[in-house]
Amino acid sequence: MTMTPEQAAWFAQTFERLVGNVGQAVLGKAPVVRLALTCMLAEGHLLLEDAPGTGKTAMARAIAxxxxxxxxxxxxxxxxxxxxxxxxxxxxxxxxxxxxxxGPIFASIVLADEINRASPKTQSALLEVMEESRVTVDGVTHDVGRPFMVIATQNPIEQAGTYRLPEAQLDRFLMKTSVGYPDHASTVEILTGASVRDRSQALQPIITTQAVTEMATLGAAVHTDSAVLEYVSRLAEETRNAPEARIGVSVRGALALVRCCKVWAAAHGRNYVLPDDVKQLAQPVWAHRFVLDPEAEFTGARAEVVLARILADVAAPQERAAV
Structure with a gap:
């Protein structure tokens, strides 16, 4: 069943209210908040690679x-x-x-801070729960519930004593992005309220967890034209054929992009996906799944640059009338 225009309008309105509410705790980071909420409503998990003190924990608390x-x-x-x-x-x-x-994995929003500091065995246990949405201990299965989102962080500095996530495990994350430092005006506002240690504690809930599940179901019902699906497939194939690539985007990666595009379209009040949605989300959804050839990486090639070139080279389909 396809989402109706009325449902799309309600979805977009609620999404904007969530962005505004989370933005009270994470100042000046609306684009990252939008990605995080899109990831949650697409029922995926987010990987943040950023320096300490950029508001990763505050964002997780604010979303919850x-x-x-x-x-x-x-x-x-x-x-x-x-x-x-x-x-x-x-x-x-x-x-x-x-x-x-x-264990602490049983929560709506779980912040896995500095995931690359844990042993591979512990990393695998977390990633298994992320994939299955349940825990099996001594032969008994326990569901973690819905919504369930893991926001994992990696510190790009101080690599001593860390265990880098294997490429196959990075593929478990729906998106990868960074929060970054706030702009000057937002920094001043944060410093003005320095006496408030946790802005998320003052936030009022916008919707219930049940409504989040309903929004996720609605988002999955957004129409995606066959031309857009063919476009995503061609882009994925080009990542595998790129001379700099050792491993391109998998079918799971292509599915992840479509899932995110559906939610992104609904967040903009549409009940259909546009090629521009694919272009806007390709980097955060695909860049971490794109494994470069060691020689290409040695010469300075970056997954983001190669992906941008592919997006520029592959022609997008012409827009069609909404369903």
């Missing part, structure tokens, strides 16, 4: 507060165990039964 959801923060360290993330079964001597104690 805006959707009346729970929020947990996991500080990843080399000695963190998988059970520290997912939970553990313990024996209760009073009831003589085993009881499952949920």
């Amino acid at each position: 507060a805006s959707v009346q959801g729970s929020h947990n923060r996991i500080q990843f360290t080399p000695d963190l165990l998988p059970s520290d993330v997912t939970g553990v079964t313990i024996y209760d001597q009073r009831t003589h039964e085993f009881e499952f104690r949920k």
Whole structure:
């Protein structure tokens, strides 16, 4: 069933209210907030690669507060165990039964801080939950619920003692972007309110978690013309054929882009996807999935630049009438 124009208008209005609400805690970062909310409503996970102190934790808390959801923060360290993330079964001597104690992964919004500092085993445990949306401990399965979004962070500096995420695991993240430092005016405003340690605590919820699930279902119902799907397929094929590429965009990556474009279109009040939606989202959805050849990387090639060239070279389809 395709989204109606009335539903698209409600979706866009609610989306803008969420952006404005989160923007009260993360000043001057509306484009990043839009990407994060798009990722959440596409039921995916976000990877932020940024320097410390840029507001990554504040954004996760603000999103959770805006959707009346729970929020947990996991500080990843080399000695963190998988059970520290997912939970553990313990024996209760009073009831003589085993009881499952949920780990911090059971929350609407989970901030996995400095994920590259944890061991590969712990990273894999987190990524498995992200993919399956459930935890299996001692043969018993526990759903993490909906909505469920992991915002993982990587520090681009201080690489000593870190475990780089393998390319195959990076593919599990729907998007990768960075928050960056705020502009001058936003910085001054932040400093003016220096006495407020956490702006997200003052936020009022805009919608409930149930409404988030309904918006995700609506977003998936946005019409995508066959010409747009062919365009996405051609772009993915070009990433695999690029001379600088060792591994191009997979079918899962192409599906991820379509899912994001559907939500992005609805956020702009449309019940159909445009080629421009594909162009706007290709970088955050695909750049981290694009693995460069070592020789090309050594000569200074960057995935973002190669992807921009492909977007410029492949002709986009002409717009058609909305359905």
